[in-house]
Amino acid sequence: xxxxxxxxxxxxxxxxxxxxxxxxxxxxxxxxxxxxxxxxxxxxxxxxxxxxxxxxxxxxxxxxxxxxxxxxxxxxxxxxxxxxxxxxxxxxxxxxxxxxxxxxxxxxxxxxxxxxxxxxxxxxxxxxxxxxxxxxxxxxxxxxxxxxxxxxxxxxxxxxxxxxxxxxxxxxxxxxxxxxxxxxxxxxxxxxxxxxxxxxxxxxxxxxxxxxxxxxxxxxxxxxxxxxxxxxxxxxxxxxxxxxxxxxxxxxxxxxxxxxxxxxxxxxxxxxxxxxxxxxxxxxxxxxxxxxxxxxxxxxxxxxxxxxxxxxxxxxxxxxxxxxxxxxxxxxxxxxxxx
Amino acid sequence: xxxxxxxxxxxxxxxxxxxxxxxxxxxxxxxxxxxxxxxxxxxxxxxxxxxxxxxxxxxxxxxxxxxxxxxxxxxxxxxxxxxxxxxxxxxxxxxxxxxxxxxxxxxxxxxxxxxxxxxxxxxxxxxxxxxxxxxxxxxxxxxxxxxxxxxxxxxxxxxxxxxxxxxxxxxxxxxxxxxxxxxxxxxxxxxxxxxxxxxxxxxxxxxxxxxxxxxxxxxxxxxxxxxxxxxxxxxxxxxxxxxxxxxxxxxxxxxxxxxxxxxxxxxxxxxxxxxxxxxxxxxxxxxxxxxxxxxxxxxxxxxxxxxxxxxxxxxxxxxxxxxxxxxxxxxxxxxxxxxxxxxxxxxxxxxxxxxxxxxxxxxxxxxxxxxxxxxxxxxxxxxxxxxxxxxxxxxxxxxxxxxxxxxxxxxxxxxxxxxxxxxxxxxxxxxxxxxxxxxxxxxxxxxxxxxxxxxxxxxxxxxxxxxxxxxxxxxxxxxxxxxx
Numbered sequence: 001x002x003x004x005x006x007x008x009x010x011x012x013x014x015x016x017x018x019x020x021x022x023x024x025x026x027x028x029x030x031x032x033x034x035x036x037x038x039x040x041x042x043x044x045x046x047x048x049x050x051x052x053x054x055x056x057x058x059x060x061x062x063x064x065x066x067x068x069x070x071x072x073x074x075x076x077x078x079x080x081x082x083x084x085x086x087x088x089x090x091x092x093x094x095x096x097x098x099x100x101x102x103x104x105x106x107x108x109x110x111x112x113x114x115x116x117x118x119x120x121x122x123x124x125x126x127x128x129x130x131x132x133x134x135x136x137x138x139x140x141x142x143x144x145x146x147x148x149x150x151x152x153x154x155x156x157x158x159x160x161x162x163x164x165x166x167x168x169x170x171x172x173x174x175x176x177x178x179x180x181x182x183x184x185x186x187x188x189x190x191x192x193x194x195x196x197x198x199x200x201x202x203x204x205x206x207x208x209x210x211x212x213x214x215x216x217x218x219x220x221x222x223x224x225x226x227x228x229x230x231x232x233x234x235x236x237x238x239x240x241x242x243x244x245x246x247x248x249x250x251x252x253x254x255x256x257x258x259x260x261x262x263x264x265x266x267x268x269x270x271x272x273x274x275x276x277x278x279x280x281x282x283x284x285x286x287x288x289x290x291x292x293x294x295x296x297x298x299x300x301x302x303x304x305x306x307x308x309x310x311x312x313x314x315x316x317x318x319x320x321x322x323x324x325x326x327x328x329x330x331x332x333x334x335x336x337x338x339x
Numbered sequence: 340x341x342x343x344x345x346x347x348x349x350x351x352x353x354x355x356x357x358x359x360x361x362x363x364x365x366x367x368x369x370x371x372x373x374x375x376x377x378x379x380x381x382x383x384x385x386x387x388x389x390x391x392x393x394x395x396x397x398x399x400x401x402x403x404x405x406x407x408x409x410x411x412x413x414x415x416x417x418x419x420x421x422x423x424x425x426x427x428x429x430x431x432x433x434x435x436x437x438x439x440x441x442x443x444x445x446x447x448x449x450x451x452x453x454x455x456x457x458x459x460x461x462x463x464x465x466x467x468x469x470x471x472x473x474x475x476x477x478x479x480x481x482x483x484x485x486x487x488x489x490x491x492x493x494x495x496x497x498x499x500x501x502x503x504x505x506x507x508x509x510x511x512x513x514x515x516x517x518x519x520x521x522x523x524x525x526x527x528x529x530x531x532x533x534x535x536x537x538x539x540x541x542x543x544x545x546x547x548x549x550x551x552x553x554x555x556x557x558x559x560x561x562x563x564x565x566x567x568x569x570x571x572x573x574x575x576x577x578x579x580x581x582x583x584x585x586x587x588x589x590x591x592x593x594x595x596x597x598x599x600x601x602x603x604x605x606x607x608x609x610x611x612x613x614x615x616x617x618x619x620x621x622x623x624x625x626x627x628x629x630x631x632x633x634x635x636x637x638x639x640x641x642x643x644x645x646x647x648x649x650x651x652x653x654x655x656x657x658x659x660x661x662x663x664x665x666x667x668x669x670x671x672x673x674x675x676x677x678x679x680x681x682x683x684x685x686x687x688x689x690x691x692x693x694x695x696x697x698x699x700x701x702x703x704x705x706x707x708x709x710x711x712x713x714x715x716x717x718x719x720x721x722x723x724x725x726x727x728x729x730x731x732x733x734x735x736x737x738x739x740x741x742x743x744x745x746x747x748x749x750x751x752x753x754x755x756x757x758x759x760x761x762x763x764x765x766x767x768x769x770x771x772x773x774x775x776x777x778x779x780x781x782x783x784x785x786x787x788x789x790x791x792x793x794x795x796x797x798x799x800x801x802x803x804x805x806x807x808x809x810x811x812x813x814x815x816x817x818x819x820x821x822x823x
Contacts (some may be wrong), residue, residue, distance in 0.1 A: 197394045
């Protein structure tokens with residue numbers, strides 16, 4: 001009996017030491033960290049937002065939160081999360097990439113869109129043209145992009161969420177032309193990609209190609225990215241052209257359940273995303289040229305966001321259908337660029 | 340990138356004079372034909388060439404970015420002469436394949452052993468699969484197919500919370516004997532010395548261990564199923580399953596006070612003590628008592644087994660109370676010289692029931708050794724790991740590493756084991772009471788994973804024979820070893 005007690009005591013001591021070790025690790029990690037895996041052009045948005053949220057969280061809970069950011073082409077970022085990048089939250093360019101994490105990676109439930117307002121898209125954007133100052137090639141609308149000799153800069157839809165919005169916006173315009181249908185749209189998009197000399201992996205790379213490397217005559221760009229390029233790289237160098245038709249781009253956000261469960265960060269991760277919907281979060285989005293959902297904040301910044309005819313992803317049957325049909329293996333994009 | 344941009348710029352610059360010349364040359368002609376269109380055409384041509392160069396440059400840049408990104412996440416495969424490993428780029432996750440293969444020959448001189456003892460054998464055939472996850476959690480699995488057996492030698496998981504707190508669970512070496520704790524590739528002699536006969540080999544249990552001050556102080560404390568002297572848990576009645584009622588408590592402290600100092604003379608000094616304690620209630624049918632071997636690996640000592648027949652109660656000697664092991668130990672390495680010394684003592688309560696009378700005693704068996712090693716090719720001696728200064732390959736310069744080794748050692752069985760005539764705990768006519776041995780050897784490392792050894796050991800005995808002492812043993816051992 002005494003022997004058994006000794007055994008128990010030693011095992012308890014060893015188990016306690018294990019927990020002490022674990023607790024010591026936790027104590028060292030008094031600063032909670034989150035990893036936000038996002039797409040290319042959101043660097044500036046989340047730099048501002050993270051700072052505001054950290055202050056908000058400190059004020060609310062007394063805890064310190066540090067948010068690490070990871071940026072790249074949206075599709076590639078989703079692949080990284082599926083492959084093990086421990087993202088507490090993802091803020092990607094489109095719902096399809098979050099869907100991929102849910103279905104292929106099984107890291108969050110497939111109904112993730114229902115967990116936050118506006119089907120988990122707290123801000124929107126659209127697709128516009130960025131041209132060189134004075135618009136020397138006189139580019140007014142999508143039709144001008146297929147003229148011979150026009151260099152069009154857009155990223156690769158296989159790796160970039162923004163590129164997929166660009167592609168679909170072009171397709172939507174072509175379909176709306178007199179006599180337009182999917183067949184004419186396909187020919188139009190095919191002609192457009194013949195004018196693309198470089199396919200970057202992400203939207204920020206395309207901005208670099210166009211604005212800093214001086215390649216091409218027009219960049220098909222996120223609205224926020226176009227504004228940023230104009231403001232940061234020189235209003236004397238670039239102009240924004242609003243096409244007659246574009247698409248409502250809805251970047252999606254989600255908590256990655258399996259990661260927050262493992263890291264014990266669910267509460268702060270959920271609050272982080274909810275904060276995007278607050279007036280403060282919406283204001284930060286608008287300041288970074290994303291179209292806010294909040295009507296009051298949107299009205300305040302109305303001059304930044306002109307009204308235009310916008311197609312939606314529903315016009316393409318939703319992301320699941322569009323992804324498979326246009327961007328999946330053997331899809332339309334591969335067909336038209338292989339020819 | 341700057342170089343490429345410069346190259347692109349240079350290319351454009353190279354085109355401009357050409358264009359200028361072209362313009363100059365074409366000017367008179369255009370004056371005569373189409374003067375208004377020639378200059379803009381050429382400028383457009385230059386612009387187009389410039390765009391092409393920029394596009395090529397950007398494509399190269401994108402390719403380079405993609406390659407860099409891919410390299411950051413690509414698994415890193417390491418396949419060298421001493422390691423095969425697949426891991427993540429940051430090194431925090433990896434799996435590694437290792438292995439040892441010892442092919443031995445044993446021969447004995449004179450009448451020290453029967454001719455049948457001369458043999459070739461596969462002493463050790465141990466593939467090892469080990470790895471780390473998250474930079475913290477380690478695992479190791481090592482079976483052994485040597486000597487005609489299939490056993491699990493090591494199978495454990497460890498969590499390295501920090502250098503001072505590592506928890507290990509599974510089957511592994513309890514931390515007691517110094518030479519026992521050395522890994523096979525690091526042994527200087529083919530067979531471990533006599534003190535190792537008195538300490539546990541592999542056992543199942545849990546251990547907390549750690550290093551402090553950069554290894555200047557280390558400790559291990561653990562709780563194990565418990566095994567007899569020199570044995571592994573695979574030798575238990577039911578292999579790798581505890582069959583007695585008590586567990587074995589093991590602890591060890593070790594100091595290397597100068598390990599981080601600039602003092603060359605003392606940097607290689609290490610000393611410490613290991614211990615185990617167990618309350619071991621054996622029985623005549625399950626005695627939990629050891630046998631001891633000679634340095635030539637022949638059985639030379641056993642406690643009395645059962646000799647009773649019919650309904651007479653089993654009269655084998657058995658453990659009957661506390662077992663305490665103490666193992667002070669020391670090593671000292673300086674340049675190409677090394678010394679390892681240890682003394683091990685085991686106090687064991689034993690009993691034997693003969694014709695309804697039970698005899699009990701506490702026996703103290705002990706052993707010591709001192710072994711010396713010298714790399715005559717100048718390599719640095721160390722307790723753990725070394726690299727040959729050169730390799731040997733036919734027709735190429737280099738001798739590999741050559742090492743001379745020598746050892747003296749002794750094992751002393753408590754005289755109390757032999758008192759009492761027919762009632763003694765051990766039979767003096769078959770079990771030795773003392774063995775003293777000296778040995779010399781040479782090791783050749785033609786490659787850092789290959790080792791050829793020759794050992795010559797002479798052991799003399801006290802007792803263990805019907806008349807006088809057991810004959811001296813002369814053992815000639817050779818080994819071809821691969822340690823990958």
